[in-house]
Amino acid sequence: MTLFERGQFGRIRLHVLPTxxxxxxxxxxxxGRVLAEDTVTETALIPFVLRRxxxxxxxxxxxxxxxxxxxxxxxxxxxxxxxxxxxxQFRMDVINDQFVSSNTPLLAASLGLLGEVLTEPLLExxxxxxxxxxxxxxxxxxRLESIVNDKIRYAAERCVEEMCANEPYRLHPLGKLAAIEGxxxxxxxxxxxxxxxxxxxxxxxxxxxxxxEVTAYVRDAFKLxxxxxxxxxxxxxxxxxxxxxxxxxxxxxxxxxxxxGLRTGVAYGDDDYAAALMYNGVLGGYPHSKLFLNVREKESxxxxxxxxxxxxxxxxxxxxxxxxENYEKAVKIIREQLESMRQGELSExxxxxxxxxxxxxxxxLQDSAYEMIAYDFNAVLSGKERSxxxxxxxxxxxxxxxxxxxxxxxxxxxxxxxxxxKEA
Amino acid sequence: MQPLEYKGVQETLxxxxxxxxxxxxxxxxxxxxxxxxxxxxxxxxxxNWFAVGDGEAVKVPDGIAHFLExxxxxxxxxxxxxxxxxxxxxxxxxxxxDRTVYLFSATExxxxxxxxxxxxxxxxxxxxxxxxxxxxxxxxxxxxxxxxADWRVYFGLIDALYHTHPVHIDIAxxxxxxxxxxxxxxxxxxxxxxxxxxxxLFVVGGVDAKEVFELVRRNQAAKNFKPxxxxxxxxxxxxxxxxxxxxxxxxxxxxxKCMFGFKEKNxxxxxxxxxxxxxxxxxxxxVLFGPSSALYEELYESxxxxxxxxxxxxxxxxxxxxxxGGDTPNPEQLLARVKAAIEQALESGLDETxxxxxxxxxxGGYLRxxxxxxSIAGEFTRYRFRDSxxxxxxxxxxxxxxxxxxxxxxxxxxxxxxxxxxxxKPEA
Numbered sequence: 001m002t003l004f005e006r007g008q009f010g011r012i013r014l015h016v017l018p019t020x021x022x023x024x025x026x027x028x029x030x031x032g033r034v035l036a037e038d039t040v041t042e043t044a045l046i047p048f049v050l051r052r053x054x055x056x057x058x059x060x061x062x063x064x065x066x067x068x069x070x071x072x073x074x075x076x077x078x079x080x081x082x083x084x085x086x087x088x089q090f091r092m093d094v095i096n097d098q099f100v101s102s103n104t105p106l107l108a109a110s111l112g113l114l115g116e117v118l119t120e121p122l123l124e125x126x127x128x129x130x131x132x133x134x135x136x137x138x139x140x141x142x143r144l145e146s147i148v149n150d151k152i153r154y155a156a157e158r159c160v161e162e163m164c165a166n167e168p169y170r171l172h173p174l175g176k177l178a179a180i181e182g183x184x185x186x187x188x189x190x191x192x193x194x195x196x197x198x199x200x201x202x203x204x205x206x207x208x209x210x211x212x213e214v215t216a217y218v219r220d221a222f223k224l225x226x227x228x229x230x231x232x233x234x235x236x237x238x239x240x241x242x243x244x245x246x247x248x249x250x251x252x253x254x255x256x257x258x259x260x261g262l263r264t265g266v267a268y269g270d271d272d273y274a275a276a277l278m279y280n281g282v283l284g285g286y287p288h289s290k291l292f293l294n295v296r297e298k299e300s301x302x303x304x305x306x307x308x309x310x311x312x313x314x315x316x317x318x319x320x321x322x323x324x325e326n327y328e329k330a331v332k333i334i335r336e337q338l339e340s341m342r343q344g345e346l347s348e349x350x351x352x353x354x355x356x357x358x359x360x361x362x363x364x365l366q367d368s369a370y371e372m373i374a375y376d377f378n379a380v381l382s383g384k385e386r387s388x389x390x391x392x393x394x395x396x397x398x399x400x401x402x403x404x405x406x407x408x409x410x411x412x413x414x415x416x417x418x419x420x421x422k423e424a
Numbered sequence: 425m426q427p428l429e430y431k432g433v434q435e436t437l438x439x440x441x442x443x444x445x446x447x448x449x450x451x452x453x454x455x456x457x458x459x460x461x462x463x464x465x466x467x468x469x470x471x472n473w474f475a476v477g478d479g480e481a482v483k484v485p486d487g488i489a490h491f492l493e494x495x496x497x498x499x500x501x502x503x504x505x506x507x508x509x510x511x512x513x514x515x516x517x518x519x520x521x522d523r524t525v526y527l528f529s530a531t532e533x534x535x536x537x538x539x540x541x542x543x544x545x546x547x548x549x550x551x552x553x554x555x556x557x558x559x560x561x562x563x564x565x566x567x568x569x570x571x572x573a574d575w576r577v578y579f580g581l582i583d584a585l586y587h588t589h590p591v592h593i594d595i596a597x598x599x600x601x602x603x604x605x606x607x608x609x610x611x612x613x614x615x616x617x618x619x620x621x622x623x624x625l626f627v628v629g630g631v632d633a634k635e636v637f638e639l640v641r642r643n644q645a646a647k648n649f650k651p652x653x654x655x656x657x658x659x660x661x662x663x664x665x666x667x668x669x670x671x672x673x674x675x676x677x678x679x680x681k682c683m684f685g686f687k688e689k690n691x692x693x694x695x696x697x698x699x700x701x702x703x704x705x706x707x708x709x710x711v712l713f714g715p716s717s718a719l720y721e722e723l724y725e726s727x728x729x730x731x732x733x734x735x736x737x738x739x740x741x742x743x744x745x746x747x748x749g750g751d752t753p754n755p756e757q758l759l760a761r762v763k764a765a766i767e768q769a770l771e772s773g774l775d776e777t778x779x780x781x782x783x784x785x786x787x788g789g790y791l792r793x794x795x796x797x798x799s800i801a802g803e804f805t806r807y808r809f810r811d812s813x814x815x816x817x818x819x820x821x822x823x824x825x826x827x828x829x830x831x832x833x834x835x836x837x838x839x840x841x842x843x844x845x846x847x848x849k850p851e852a
Contacts, residue, residue, distance in 0.1 A: 021455045022795050023433075060724075064716035065781060072785030074792065095788050099433065135725065142730050145678035146751065151571050252676045252850065255567040287505035287515075297503065300560030303568055321568050349510070356512035356532075363531035364458035367629075367797070 004204075004376055005211040009218045011227045012201045015376060016211040017369075023099055025107045025207035026369035027092040029114060030377060031199040032232060035086040035168045041140075041175030042183060042191040047077040047088050048136035049128055049188065054116040058129075070109055071095045071102070081173045082381055083235030083267075083312035085200075090114060091370070096208055107209055108217050115221025119196070127185040128192070137180050144177050148251075151418060155257035156319055159416035162247050163261035169313060200230040202380055206369035232381050237267040237314025241411040248417045258330055260318040261414040262338075266406060268311035269384030274394035275402040279410070280309035280316055281354035282403065283341055288353050290337040291318065299333065301326050312381060316410065324419050331415060341407040346400045358395050362388045425450075425637045430815045433794055438633040442641060444649045445621025447808075450636045451628040451800060459629035460529045460797040461538055463545050466624075466809045467617035468522040469595040470657075470742070476616055477653020485604040486590075487562075487597015488613055490519040494558050495550055495610060496526065504544045513537045521591050522740060523809055524617075527801075534631060535639050542625070542643055548614045550607040559602055566596050573847050576673050577681040580845035581747060584668040585687045588660040591743050592667070619652045620644065624805055628797040659742060664689050666843040673847045679730075680848040682758060683749035687841045691742055695811035702739035703820040704832040705746065709735040710782040711774045711829070712765065713748060719765045728758045741810065746836065755846050766837050773830045786821045 007014040033043060057063045067073045074093035079086070094110045122129050148154050157172065164170040205214050241263060266276040284291035284307030295305035305320040322330045365371035365388065379385050386394075428437040438450045469489050475481040496517070497504045508515040513530035526545050530537045569575045579594060586592035596602070616622075627636050666687050693701060713719060713735045723729040733750035752758045793799045800814075807814040 019455075023791050024795055061716055061718065061721045068716050068781045068785045071788030071791075073788065093792060095791050099791050100787065135727075138727055139730055142679060142751065149573050149677045149681075152568075254570040255564065286509060288503070288509040292505075293503075296561060300557055301564075303561055303565035321564060323564065323567075349506075353506065353509035357509055357514060360458075360512040360514060360529070360531050364529060367456050367458050369795075 007211045007215050008229065009215055009222065010224050011229050012203050012218065012222060012224065013229050013380070014211065014214060014218065015202060015204045016209065016214045017206040017372065018208065018210055019206060020208050022207060022369055023096055024369070025094050025096060025110065025205060025209065026373065027094075027110060027114065028204045028370070028373050029090040029118065030087055030202040030380075031195070032082075032085045032087040032381075033195060033199045034233065035081050035084055035171060037168065037171060037176075039191065040086055040171050040173070041179035042188055043086055043088065043195055044079045044173060044175040045136060045140050045180070045183060045188060046192050046195060047079065047090065048140055049132050050117050050121055051075070051077060052132040052136065053122045053129070055120045055122055056116060058122045066113060070106055071100050073106070073110055075113075079173045081169065081171070083232070084168055085232055085381070086173055090117065107205070107207070107213070111214070111217040112221045115218065115223070119223040121192070123189075124185070127189040130185045133183070133185045133188055137183060140174060141177060141180055144172065144174055147172070151251075151253055151257055152319070152321070155259050155416060155418045156317065158247075158249065158418070159259035159261050159317060159414055160315070162245060162416055163315070163414040197225065197227075198230060200232050200380075202377065204373045204376070206372060231383065234269070234383060235267060235312055235314070237265055239263045239265070239413075241413045244412050245414045247414065248419060250419055250421050253418060253420055255321045256324045256327060256420070257418040258320045258322055258327065259416045260334060260412060261416070262316040262318070263411045263413050264309070264314050264316050264406065265409045266311070267314050267382065268378060269382040272402070272406055273311060274391060275398050275406045276309060276311065277358055277395060278351075278354055278398045279341065279403050279406045280307055281358055282346060282350050283307050283316075283337060284318060285309075286354065286357050288350070290340065291320070291334065294333055294337060295320055295330060299329070301330050301333070311378075327417060327419070335412070338410070338412065341410070342404070344400055344404040344407075346403060351400065355395055355398070359392055362392045362395075425633060432818065433791065433815070435794065438637070440637060442620065442644050444644055445619070446640075446644060447624045448637065448640050449624070449626045449804065450631060450633040451626075452631055452633050453629050453797065456630040456797065457531045458529050458797070459531070459534045459627065459631050460527065460801055461541055461625070461627045462525050462527040462801045462805060463541050464523050464525040464624050464626070464805045464809075465617050466522065466622050467524050467613075468520050469593060470521050470590040471617065472590050472593075473658040474616060475656045475658065479653070481656075481658055482612065484609055484613060485597065486593045486601040487595070488605055488609060489524055490596045491558065491562060491602060491605050492610055492613055493517050493519045493524050494562060495555065496545060496548065498549055498554055499544060499547060500549050504540070507540055508537065511536050511540065513540075515541075519595055521595065523805065525802075525805065529798075535635070538627065538636065538639060539643060542640070545618065546647065548611065548618070550610045552607055555605065555607050555610065562596060562602050563599050566594070566599055566602075569594070569596065571675070573675050573677045573681055576675060577683050577845050577847040578747070580671050580673050580847065581683045581685050581843060582745075584671040584843035584845050585666050585685060585745055586743065587663050587667045589662045589743050590659070616655060620649055621652060622655060624808055626801045626805055628801050662691075662743070666841060669843055671843070671845045673845070674850040675847050676849050677847055679751045679753055680755050680846055681750070682752050682755035682844065682846050683747055684759065684842060684844040685745045685747045686836055686838065687843065688744040688836070689838070689841065691744065693741070698739050698741065698744075698810060699807070699812045699816060700820060701744070701832070702737060703817060704824055704828050705737040705739070705836060707779070707782050707786055707821070707824055708774065708829045708832050708836070709737060709746060709748070710785065711778045712769055714782060714785075716781070717778065719762070723758065723761060728752050728754060728761060755844070759844065763839070769833060770837060774826060774833060776826055779826050779829060783821060783824065787818065790818050790821065
């Protein structure tokens with residue numbers, strides 16, 4: 001397996017994977033800070049404003065033309081939460097020069113642009129541009145309001161929000177609607193300076209390059225104050241459930257969305273993480289899993305019925321779309337699957353199929369630059385170095401007893417149901 | 425097995441048409457761990473009226489191609505997902521307007537997985553019971569899409585554009601139409617469209633081309649397919665005009681969703697003309713409406729659009745149309761502004777600098793796509809079923825001239841051919 005070369009420039013940790021397998025350079029910059037109610041909204045708004053223009057290229061149209069001129073370099077950002085952190089990720093994707101005729105090295109130009117975006121924003125009177133801040137406040141508002149448009153996602157997010165009502169994790173990574181109005185170009189700029197000064201910064205590059213080359217480009221492009229790199233705090237995944245919290249919400253929907261939130265007590269860095277992966281896989285990760293077979297294939301109750309593991313928060317969630325009146329039936333069947341996991345009703349076949357699927361996933365992520373980056377970033381986040389090969393070995397070694405041990409600590413925390421408005 | 429070398433993008437494909445008519449393409453990707461394979465039939469939701477050779481024409485219920493896709497996964501021995509899982513492969517399938525695609529990706533047991541893929545698709549197993557059981561599942565799939573505002577606004581637009589062409593029918597059909605489906609009709613469609621001569625196998629990834637061809641040849645030689653006459657796909661005549669100029673759907677959404685499109689008047693182009701039309705239209709749309717266009721900035725500044733605004737172009741032998749739009753607080757105002765911009769462009773033509781920039785962008789986008797085995801297999805098959813070659817797209821972008829793009833602009837934007845689809849929240 002090809003390995004990331006590690007370096008450092010000031011507060012930025014550098015991770016470079018030299019490879020000739022791709023026709024592009026893939027670049028990701030992660031900036032993470034503690035997820036907290038009083039900073040979540042401004043932190044979310046920062047990348048929206050930064051992408052509008054830089055000191056050297058103040059106009060958005062000109063900024064986007066610069067990207068187009070780099071053979072349509074991809075540029076995007078995302079804001080999400082992992083464990084107890086809020087992470088802003090910038091992503092760039094640019095063609096390897098050998099396929100096109102270009103005057104400037106495209107990797108240098110791309111890192112130059114990213115450095116400008118992050119460290120040399122457009123300023124007016126010592127603050128962000130009012131025009132851009134105002135416009136992006138509207139955009140962020142629309143984004144938060146539009147969450148309800150996608151009912152599958154809305155239900156999934158509401159379930160976690162209810163489940164983590166007393167933890168920072170209840171917060172949406174894009175922040176709170178009510179907090180947007182009060183943001184000013186001055187307050188946001190102040191928050192930006194704090195963010196840039198304290199965030200954990202990791203820059204990844206995958207492509208036909210070297211650590212030396214990337215370090216040289218970064219030195220030219222990122223105008224950051226010196227200091228030590230910040231690391232991520234360990235997430236606390238212990239949580240005692242007293243009683244199952246049930247929430248029913250009504251809306252004009254045709255299909256009911258049923259979501260269950262479970263506490264696994266296992267974190268990404270724990271020794272039992274491989275067993276937790278197996279638990280999720282046997283329960284609902286795949287089309288051969290218990291949820292798919294019992295909720296969909298046996299009972300024809302749903303088109304989708306699956307589970308997902310969030311290792312950084314120690315949460316496993318179950319989601320399904322059902323006929324409104326099948327709520328009790330579906331909950332009963334899903335709870336039966338959870339119970340059968342606890343009882344150790346795990347066949348040899350379920351074990352071997354799930355291991356083969358997880359193994360396939362861990363091997364094939366090496367064919368995608370961004371997936372390799374995402375996998376490696378897990379180590380940065382959790383402080384746990386564990387290569388995909390190592391995790392694969394651990395998964396292969398998981399026994400039924402290991403899964404039962406995990407299953408017996410899994411606690412059902414929340415049942416969330418989004419249904420129609422008709423009263424029963 | 426014949427090598428097809430594409431030097432500019434450093435890729436070599438291998439192609440062979442087997443005796444039974446099956447077309448096989450292999451694209452080895454050095455250094456890749458995974459292999460991705462698709463087994464596709466040129467059979468989609470629009471193929472609901474057909475005949476074979478000089479046989480009698482038959483009309484089948486809407487949504488049957490998709491229903492068939494679901495049912496193929498069931499074998500007498502059980503669910504085929506289980507077999508794939510035991511072999512470490514992640515399998516799936518999808519149905520679109522013009523094709524049904526079965527696929528897997530795996531890093532191990534590649535020969536076994538390729539055989540499983542071919543064998544399960546070539547082994548239909550429908551019973552009255554298993555067909556009935558599937559109806560409940562598909563009903564929930566249809567209901568899931570009913571609640572999906574993005575899906576509804578998009579398919580609402582196609583429904584507004586077309587009177588009779590079956591592209592306007594939902595791919596999964598309706599709850600009513602799927603309950604009319606029985607095993608006899610499924611077998612009939614299967615026999616017609618799953619004949620090897622109507623199918624394409626595409627394998628891309630860390631494979632040896634020669635080994636793949638040997639395996640597929642051996643597998644197919646052991647099976648008996650009677651030669652089949654030509655499939656005739658029948659369509660009612662589609663009027664030139666749009667069906668519903670303005671269509672509104674009510675759903676709980678935070679902001680209205682508005683999509684609009686122009687329906688092409690000329691259909692029945694040769695595959696070559698169609699490909700050029702697609703490439704030129706996409707370029708032209710990007711110059712006028714892309715994120716670095718003057719109009720985009722103006723609409724964003726006046727809060728009429730958000731990041732969701734975009735365009736696409738769909739070109740097929742029987743139907744072709746553009747799609748523009750996204751979320752907007754005011755669909756009428758958005759339309760008026762876009763119309764004004766189009767009128768101005770019709771007068772003045774496209775800006776040359778912007779055109780050259782869009783070209784570079786499209787070329788870069790195309791090369792980026794070649795990083796993804798999934799995209800290569802998908803795009804190659806899509807173009808192949810239209811008798812075109814995906815690798816012709818890059819030279820077409822490179823050679824496209826401003827004059828061609830301007831001619832396309834004049835031809836495409838005819839306001840009589842415009843339809844609008846809006847999803848907005850119900851009155852309180």
